[in-house]
Amino acid sequence: MKVLTALSVSLASLASTAGPALADSTVTATDLATLSSDGWCEADLAQDIEAKLALFDDEAILIMPGRAPLDGIEAIRTWQTQNYAMVNHDCTGQVEISEARIEGAIGLVRGRFAGHVTMKDGSGSFDQAGYFLNVFEQDDSGDWKISRMVFTY
Numbered sequence: 001m002k003v004l005t006a007l008s009v010s011l012a013s014l015a016s017t018a019g020p021a022l023a024d025s026t027v028t029a030t031d032l033a034t035l036s037s038d039g040w041c042e043a044d045l046a047q048d049i050e051a052k053l054a055l056f057d058d059e060a061i062l063i064m065p066g067r068a069p070l071d072g073i074e075a076i077r078t079w080q081t082q083n084y085a086m087v088n089h090d091c092t093g094q095v096e097i098s099e100a101r102i103e104g105a106i107g108l109v110r111g112r113f114a115g116h117v118t119m120k121d122g123s124g125s126f127d128q129a130g131y132f133l134n135v136f137e138q139d140d141s142g143d144w145k146i147s148r149m150v151f152t153y
Helices: 029-046 049-053 073-086
Strands: 056-063 087-090 095-103 106-119 125-138 143-151
Touching: 029 049, 029 087, 029 106, 029 125, 049 056, 049 073, 056 073, 073 087, 106 143
Parallel strands: 056 143
Antiparallel strands: 087 106, 095 106, 106 125, 125 143
């Protein structure tokens, strides 16, 4: 059973070619921080929905400004598909990790992000910055996935 709440932004693959899941007992808080910054960004730059979704567990909840929480991987898929259809993300900005830790089978990473977004319809572009919190859970197979993500602009 899941016991959590939390928040997030940009990430990418750390472990295998099959996806960004981290497995085994040697995963550190630093590994989760790297996943929270690099994994997310790599998926955004490639506009790779499957790579992005591989970061989340199936029951993940994503909370972002101005909308109801996205509850579950299919809701996150729908949002991400719509998002990639509208914008290009430039993740070459900054991700500053303020805290990263693991307590048993739960890990958290929080920090600040900054980047640039360009509208695909040519209507403009803008800088985007905010704060995030990612909560990770280790599943029965030992993989670490985002179970809760919250971010602000």
